Amino acid sequence: MPKIVPGYHITTAAQIRAIEQRAVDEGATWPDLMAEASRGMADVGLTVIAKQPNPAVLVLVGSGNNGGDALVIARHIKEADFPVSCYLYKRKPQADDWPFAAAQAEAIPMSFAADDSQNQQLQQLLQTSTFVIDGLFGIGLSRPLAADVAHIIDLVNASKLPVLAVDVPSGLDADNGKIWGTIINAAYTVAAGLTKRGHHLYPGAAYVGKLAIAPFTLPDSMEEPMTTTELNLATIRSLVPARPVDGHKDTFGRVMVVAGSYLYPGAAWLAATAAARSGAGVVTLACPRSIYGSTAAHLHEVTYLPLPEVEPGELTEAAAKLVHEKLAKYKALLVGPGLGTETGTGDFLRALIGLASSKRRLGVGFLGSNELELPTKRKGGVGFGLAARPKEEAKAEEEGPVVLPPLVIDADGLNILATIEHWEEKLRDQPVVLTPHIGEMARLLGEEKIGEDHPQVALEAAARWGVTVVLKSAHTIIASPDGRLALHGLANPALATAGSGDILAGLTAGLLAQGLAPFEAAQLAVGVHGVAGALVREELGERGTIASDILNRLPLAWRKLTEGGLK
Numbered sequence: 001m002p003k004i005v006p007g008y009h010i011t012t013a014a015q016i017r018a019i020e021q022r023a024v025d026e027g028a029t030w031p032d033l034m035a036e037a038s039r040g041m042a043d044v045g046l047t048v049i050a051k052q053p054n055p056a057v058l059v060l061v062g063s064g065n066n067g068g069d070a071l072v073i074a075r076h077i078k079e080a081d082f083p084v085s086c087y088l089y090k091r092k093p094q095a096d097d098w099p100f101a102a103a104q105a106e107a108i109p110m111s112f113a114a115d116d117s118q119n120q121q122l123q124q125l126l127q128t129s130t131f132v133i134d135g136l137f138g139i140g141l142s143r144p145l146a147a148d149v150a151h152i153i154d155l156v157n158a159s160k161l162p163v164l165a166v167d168v169p170s171g172l173d174a175d176n177g178k179i180w181g182t183i184i185n186a187a188y189t190v191a192a193g194l195t196k197r198g199h200h201l202y203p204g205a206a207y208v209g210k211l212a213i214a215p216f217t218l219p220d221s222m223e224e225p226m227t228t229t230e231l232n233l234a235t236i237r238s239l240v241p242a243r244p245v246d247g248h249k250d251t252f253g254r255v256m257v258v259a260g261s262y263l264y265p266g267a268a269w270l271a272a273t274a275a276a277r278s279g280a281g282v283v284t285l286a287c288p289r290s291i292y293g294s295t296a297a298h299l300h301e302v303t304y305l306p307l308p309e310v311e312p313g314e315l316t317e318a319a320a321k322l323v324h325e326k327l328a329k330y331k332a333l334l335v336g337p338g339l340g341t342e343t344g345t346g347d348f349l350r351a352l353i354g355l356a357s358s359k360r361r362l363g364v365g366f367l368g369s370n371e372l373e374l375p376t377k378r379k380g381g382v383g384f385g386l387a388a389r390p391k392e393e394a395k396a397e398e399e400g401p402v403v404l405p406p407l408v409i410d411a412d413g414l415n416i417l418a419t420i421e422h423w424e425e426k427l428r429d430q431p432v433v434l435t436p437h438i439g440e441m442a443r444l445l446g447e448e449k450i451g452e453d454h455p456q457v458a459l460e461a462a463a464r465w466g467v468t469v470v471l472k473s474a475h476t477i478i479a480s481p482d483g484r485l486a487l488h489g490l491a492n493p494a495l496a497t498a499g500s501g502d503i504l505a506g507l508t509a510g511l512l513a514q515g516l517a518p519f520e521a522a523q524l525a526v527g528v529h530g531v532a533g534a535l536v537r538e539e540l541g542e543r544g545t546i547a548s549d550i551l552n553r554l555p556l557a558w559r560k561l562t563e564g565g566l567k
């Protein structure tokens with residue numbers, strides 16, 4: 001089985017070039033590669049063209065191999081007996097340009113942008129055409145578009161004709177979804193061989209339209225490992241953990257959710273309910289005393305650990321001790337949603353995860369950590385370890401060291417973290433998932449705003465901090481410290497509602513409790529959250545939806561994932 005799987009692996013421009021090179025090293029020729037990819041792209045185009053009453057196709061041809069593909073596609077359209085003409089940008093007739101020569105041999109009409117300074121020919125062609133193939137630029141575009149070609153793209157978009165983009169819509173940066181000035185607004189995009197990161201990342205992803213993949217014989221082996229995967233229904237499904245019929249509460253794991261405050265009680269409710277709806281066995285909500293009564297009055301499916309406050313809205317370091325005392329049985333800990341960022345709450349969080357506080361340093365370690373150096377007796381150490389190991393549990397109780405289960409830090413937990421110098425020292429290489437949105441990410445990085453290449457930002461941060469990072473935006477990115485990346489390309493405005501992040505954090509913790517590794521738990525949480533969001537949109541539309549609509553559709557989302565669809 002090839003190591004590279006279309007629809008699963010996503011490439012960068014450099015990776016696709018390495019793949020092409022390897023295919024050539026293994027005996028393929030460049031014309032072979034182009035012929036194969038272009039055949040698949042033409043087939044997608046022809047299915048649409050064939051449905052039009054009097055189709056006439058205009059093919060835009062650039063100077064590189066994307067334009068080469070477009071010329072081969074033009075021939076296939078001609079062979080299928082549909083009228084076709086080409087408009088060439090910076091592509092001069094040259095003897096060694098075989099795609100050009102082959103198209104010319106078929107007597108396909110050619111117009112040259114170089115002879116059309118006012119774009120009159122182009123406008124005429126657009127008026128007499130019913131369909132456009134965009135082969136101006138593919139993965140070779142990595143600088144702002146020249147004004148002349150930007151104008152060509154604007155005219156094509158203004159024509160409102162359906163466009164099929166060859167590999168990527170021209171104007172898109174294939175590596176990061178950036179738009180180089182302007183971009184073809186494609187109704188269809190056919191990726192050559194594999195999808196590229198840019199297909200899945202906004203703002204460019206909004207112009208991709210329906211995305212298909214043209215088959216391309218992939219080399220069986222690649223020196224450079226394929227590290228980016230696509231979170232689609234199939235891949236999400238593959239992550240769902242088995243649910244033994246004889247399972248019980250502890251089989252499915254206990255989750256401790258530390259969330260909520262006087263001003264933000266709803267976040268606690270959303271995060272804890274999502275953890276419960278993740279399939280976890282038991283959820284305990286550790287929330288400030290000031291909201292305990294009202295929360296417990298309507299959230300009945302979780303157990304509670306009311307936490308002491310300095311005053312309503314501000315926790316104390318003593319609350320951390322209380323959580324530590326209960327943690328031994330828990331397989332995952334979520335901290336942050338709606339906590340607020342008061343000073344006492346900051347002290348609480350530092351103490352909870354064993355980060356140095358202004359007053360003193362508490363030792364905290366993590367579950368499953370080899371490097372855990374638990375502090376000596378009675379010093380109140382905290383580390384990561386495997387929960388519910390009776391001996392260690394007893395030892396922890398006797399000696400004081402606290403073992404943290406896999407941890408999710410979200411929202412205000414991240415805002416507090418960002419105020420602590422070298423916060424990553426404690427978390428590095430531990431089973432930790434951070435779930436920042438763009439603003440929280442900037443704070444964690446100590447920057448005003450993050451770079452435009454979000455996958456790169458997330459990957460570098462995950463590697464630097466040694467934790468899994470879920471960078472939330474219209475296209476959520478999940479980066480593992482070992483360099484793996486998962487992209488969830490389906491933007492869903494129904495998910496962009498207050499409280500949606502609390503649900504994602506609760507789901508992630510719930511899946512960690514069920515034994516998934518951080519990168520897998522994060523992907524599945526993003527995936528099932530997305531499926532629930534899609535169900536909300538299907539049923540209620542995009543406007544007026546609230547976070548609890550998503551929460552209520554989580555069971556259906558699981559059913560859709562495990563039973564393969566709803567009736």
Ligand SMILES: NC(=O)C1=CN([C@@H]2O[C@H](COP(=O)(O)OP(=O)(O)OC[C@H]3O[C@@H](n4cnc5c(N)ncnc54)[C@H](OP(=O)(O)O)[C@@H]3O)[C@@H](O)[C@H]2O)[C@H](O)CC1
Pocket residue numbers: 016020033034037038062063064065066067069136137138139140141142143144145146149166167168192193194216
């Ligand atoms: N398996 C596969 O993925 C296959 C992909 N194929 C197709 O090949 C293209 C990539 O082709 P490439 O030639 O590397 O690059 P492009 O065609 O995208 O563009 C390069 C040309 O564009 C010029 N350029 C670049 N930026 C600009 C700009 N801002 N303004 C104007 N012109 C620009 C560039 O000129 P230079 O001056 O930089 O040299 C090039 O002339 C891929 O996307 C697929 O469609 C193959 O078919 C094989 C299989």
Ligand SMILES: [K+]
Pocket residue numbers: 066134135136137138165166167168169170
């Ligand atoms: K293109």
